[in-house]
Amino acid sequence: MQMELQLTPQAYKAVEQEFDVRRGYAKQLIEARRVFQRRAQMKAEALGEAGFIKFAALSGSECPDLCARIREELDGGTDRTLALEILARVFTPEIDREIISYFGSEYAPIEAGFFETRPDEPVEATDAWHCGAGPSRFLRVMVCLTGSAKDGPATLFCERPITAPLKEAGYVYCQLENRVVDLNSLTDALGLERAVVVEMDVEPGDTIIFDSPGILHRRLLPKHEPRYVMAATLIPTMISWRQVTDAGVLPLPPGTGFPPLPGFAEEG
Ligand SMILES: [Fe+2]
Numbered sequence: 510m511q512m513e514l515q516l517t518p519q520a521y522k523a524v525e526q527e528f529d530v531r532r533g534y535a536k537q538l539i540e541a542r543r544v545f546q547r548r549a550q551m552k553a554e555a556l557g558e559a560g561f562i563k564f565a566a567l568s569g570s571e572c573p574d575l576c577a578r579i580r581e582e583l584d585g586g587t588d589r590t591l592a593l594e595i596l597a598r599v600f601t602p603e604i605d606r607e608i609i610s611y612f613g614s615e616y617a618p619i620e621a622g623f624f625e626t627r628p629d630e631p632v633e634a635t636d637a638w639h640c641g642a643g644p645s646r647f648l649r650v651m652v653c654l655t656g657s658a659k660d661g662p663a664t665l666f667c668e669r670p671i672t673a674p675l676k677e678a679g680y681v682y683c684q685l686e687n688r689v690v691d692l693n694s695l696t697d698a699l700g701l702e703r704a705v706v707v708e709m710d711v712e713p714g715d716t717i718i719f720d721s722p723g724i725l726h727r728r729l730l731p732k733h734e735p736r737y738v739m740a741a742t743l744i745p746t747m748i749s750w751r752q753v754t755d756a757g758v759l760p761l762p763p764g765t766g767f768p769p770l771p772g773f774a775e776e777g
Pocket residue numbers: 635639640641721726
């Protein structure tokens with residue numbers, strides 16, 4: 510059966526206009542790159558190429574305790590100290606090099622939070638294929654505190670080549686009701702090659718960092734048990750993440766999105 514498509518070609522341009530231009534994120538990226546002092550440490554590696562990396566950030570044996578702490582946090586907001594402790598473990602010298610190579614600059618968490626995902630949750634728009642809406646360059650960090658052995662992977666990724674044609678066709682940043690779970694029906698209808706989907710299995714303590722605006726992905730609900738994750742969003746900054754977070758404003762609570770940067774249009 511032919512799919513009925515109601516896509517606005519190049520819908521991504523409106524998203525660029527909103528976040529990069531109106532809210533100031535493109536200017537911040539340029540300025541962050543201009544003042545960057547650690548260019549010699551950059552290396553063009555996996556994150557920039559594939560759009561996602563996975564590594565063991567925490568040991569599996571410490572995850573049950575962290576899950577218990579997170580369960581206590583869920584109603585009372587994010588424990589900022591715990592979030593920063595975990596991020597400090599994620600940003601090893603090797604991972605730091607991956608991140609600075611992606612941005613070409615220093616970086617900091619604009620938001621961070623802890624999440625419980627239950628098997629019986631209603632399906633949401635993030636469960637269909639999408640790219641993260643926001644500035645052209647940002648990263649999502651997912652510190653997985655439960656593994657995928659019994660409950661399946663949390664996120665599916667598409668290999669990068671499919672993102673550009675689906676941005677041009679207007680699938681990326683389309684209306685939520687036009688998002689699809691079956692990507693083959695979409696690429697077939699658009700006359701594009703079928704995308705290669707990567708299912709990333711994780712052990713407790715594994716961390717995934719991915720180019721959310723640059724790579725199509727979708728969430729999968731856990732099959733049996735609740736899943737626990739600490740997630741953070743990284744943006745380019747002029748000073749190091751330690752200096753940014755020591756100033757006490759970032760990271761913002763989860764779900765804040767990308768507010769206008771100082772000196773740029775207020776929302777509304
Ligand atoms: Fe997403």
